């Protein structure tokens with residue numbers, strides 16, 4: 001069916017609502033990549049066969065990931081007029097207990113994590129019900145209560161492979177009202193006023209980029225979604241696409257309309273097969289409902305999205321390399337200008353935005369710029385999704401307002417060091433970022449504060465290091481990463497990082513003298529100042545920050561009187 | 568040059584110069600004999616920005632920013648500094664890196680000395696058996712002329728990062744090579760080896776690709792690689808091509824005067 | 826892969842954006858590697874110089890030019906996995922399988938003598954919360970410890 005009127009949209013919403021809240025119990029297994037790795041598929045099959053064999057009247061379905069990775073596999077259970085209950089650590093062995101509990105309306109204590117009486121999808125509200133008083137409330141769980149979910153509003157609650165559930169949660173109604181009732185320039189204006197900044201790392205104002213692209217001469221242009229997510233330790237974009245792919249599509253649709261562009265591309269990394277599959281499925285669904293393709297919502301606006309898949313190169317997240325890769329070339333950056341907004345994919349003006357940037361668009365248009373900028377801090381409005389990983393007690397996918405302190409993230413949400421160990425530092429911004437020591441955990445995560453610390457926001461990976469982590473080894477790890485991911489075009493990055501690595505190896509082997517540290521500093525400085533693209537320009541941040549904050553660990557490895565300067 | 572032809576005044580190291588709007592800064596510097604070292608720029612190709620030796624500082628509203636002279640286009644009021652302490656300091660480190668990467672290049676050694684660098688603190692690359700003789704600096708000129716100008720696509724970059732080299736596919740002889748030698752002509756460090764044996768031209772650096780040579784129909788001497796002749800003939804008027812035949816310059820002159 | 830199958834793969838891409846890498850990726854996924862003559866044939870069919878395709882397959886780490894073993898073990902070397910001991914996992918795999926690869930180059934590649942297992946390295950599957958992570962023939966295993974490896978490998982026909 002093609003949606004062309006509010007009535008059509010309403011009819012689909014009803015279908016979806018009946019799936020989220022059927023007149024019988026519903027069990028949804030969290031099946032994003034992480035849930036699957038934790039045994040989610042086996043659990044799903046097991047639950048299916050128990051239900052089939054018993055002939056039970058239970059709806060079994062999939063959901064995305066709610067982010068509490070440590071508790072996986074996570075299952076959500078809804079019994080009509082009762083709260084939704086999240087179950088944790090469910091295995092094939094306890095599948096029977098789950099079914100029994102559902103049938104008897106008595107959830108096993110040991111499996112229950114928390115209950116949700118109502119859920120605010122922001123674009124819509126869902127009331128579940130009262131009851132199960134002995135199970136803790138969602139808001140009593142520190143991992144959840146310290147978060148603020150805007151982007152992750154649907155993740156874990158809806159079936160990402162069913163467009164009707166997204167529509168039931170209020171999805172596509174924003175795109176509908178925008179496409180049928182708003183002037184494109186006013187959309188750009190709204191996004192500008194919201195203060196939304198790019199979530200791909202650099203924090204460029206999104207509305208401004210849209211405006212520049214729109215004003216660029218030429219009629220054939222592209223919008224591109226950067227889903228390369230090459231930063232190891234960051235998986236926000238993966239989860240956003242696997243748990244709520246239509247949010248991305250709706251965001252791109254609104255952006256395309258605002259800029260008057262009819263061709264969209266998603267450049268996604270090959271390491272994310274499930275996200276690719278779910279996106280392809282979602283695009284097909286959107287097309288069949290008339291939400292992509294020709295004459296969307298019965299207007300004369302047309303827009304289509306194609307997928308281009310990367311092939312394993314971190315540098316292809318850089319804008320000019322990404323374009324080269326889409327065009328089937330080696331991902332080597334080229335000097336800017338020309339910027340993508342003047343000459344991008346196939347030489348046409350191109351707007352490039354990160355997955356999460358696009359995902360912010362529907363809520364901004366639904367609730368307005370003022371509402372949106374009410375979250376976050378000055379100049380950094382909205383929330384940011386982070387992957388909190390490494391040696392932290394509660395690793396997972398979290399969302400907090402920009403400006404939230406590292407302390408709150410790592411201790412209040414993350415529960416501190418894994419196994420009670422002392423946390424020593426956190427790496428933000430991946431290989432381009434830096435290590436921030438514990439004593440500066442009052443720093444708020446916003447674009448400027450992190451830069452002041454010598455680090456970067458990056459895409460949102462937070463890797464926690466504890467007292468056992470050797471910081472010089474961490475610096476070596478990142479330089480090794482950057483050197484092997486360097487495209488090899490420009491000298492400072494290609495040769496400079498190689499020699500940085502050799503020096504670090506020498507230090508770690510206890511064969512380096514004081515002059516090696518000096519050389520390391522000088523070299524890092526030149527690489528940063530003279531590299532062609534962002535990869536080289538930021539690659540030495542891990543060395544510079546560890547030298548700045550953990551100098552004693554370097555000094556401990558230095559040999560004082562090396563014959564022949566160590567060589 | 569894509570310019571409106573406006574002449575503008577720009578400032579380089581506090582002196583004023585006239586230049587055409589849109590012109591590449593490095594070209595202006597060259598014309599005005601202002602020394603800026605560079606390895607990867609060639610006026611017939613689009614700016615590439617890989618060697619990073621041409622770093623200069625642009626002054627805008629009292630603030631300076633490092634950039635490459637080969638990618639900056641001239642506009643009214645542009646102010647440039649080419650020898651600030653920062654530029655000099657970074658340039659020296661880059662030259663040390665080049666000395667380690669291309670330890671056998673005399674061109675690099677001479678350039679380094681010119682800027683006061685006589686030795687490198689970095690471990691020199693081991694280059695025994697290197698078809699490019701330990702002289703390649705990966706400026707990409709050979710690859711670009713082969714692909715963009717000759718359209719042969721015989722060579723390309725292989726691998727990435729510190730492992731990047733220039734070679735033929737599978738490091739094997741490549742029939743796509745026409746033996747034109749443009750690559751060797753543009754190489755700033757004279758790294759590309761070509762050997763003419765008479766009936767064959769051997770592209771030493773390109774996996775020893777042999778290219779057949781053509782004889783002069785008049786005197787019988789070898790005049791050039793056959794694929795290049797065929798390529799040239801396919802591009803000119805067939806009647807003229809027929810008349811010119813395969814003649815060496817001396818025999819052609821004789822034929823024309825006759 | 827025969828020519829018919831190659832033609833079929835090429836025919837999947839009627840849109841220029843993402844075409845060349847898409848074709849190469851499909852070949853890699855279907856064969857486990859990209860064979861030399863196939864690359865030459867592809868170059869001819871899509872009218873692109875072989876040197877360009879060769880540049881692509883040696884640049885992007887997703888591609889391999891060497892044949893792989895029956896099972897592919899991909900070890901994650903992303904930051905969280907590194908912090909949580911991926912290097913010991915690699916050492917254990919090398920030990921148990923009797924292989925040795927070059928770690929520094931970023932393109933780790935080692936196949937067992939009996940051609941049953943190939944070990945390669947990846948940078949993050951996005952399952953970092955359960956690091957260290959390995960993937961065998963597309964199946965992810967999280968919270969891996971050296972002790973768990975023999976049991977996991979046994980599921981793929983490995984025995985001491």
Ligand SMILES: Cc1cc2nc3c(=O)[nH]c(=O)nc-3n(C[C@H](O)[C@H](O)[C@H](O)COP(=O)(O)O)c2cc1C
Nearest residue numbers: 198199200226229230317318319353354357534535
């Ligand atoms: C080496 C390098 C890797 C990058 N990787 C990514 C990436 O994986 N995802 C991303 O969205 N942006 C990445 N970026 C930033 C992009 O170039 C670009 O700034 C961003 O996609 C713009 O989108 P935004 O304005 O929405 O943030 C990378 C930049 C560099 C220099």
Ligand code: SF4
Nearest residue numbers: 487489490493533536
């Ligand atoms: S900085 Fe590194 S990745 Fe960027 S162009 Fe230079 S060599 Fe390539």
Ligand code: FES
Nearest residue numbers: 605607618619637
């Ligand atoms: S000449 Fe400017 S970077 Fe090489």
Ligand code: FES
Nearest residue numbers: 901903906950953
């Ligand atoms: S770092 Fe290993 S899965 Fe992300």
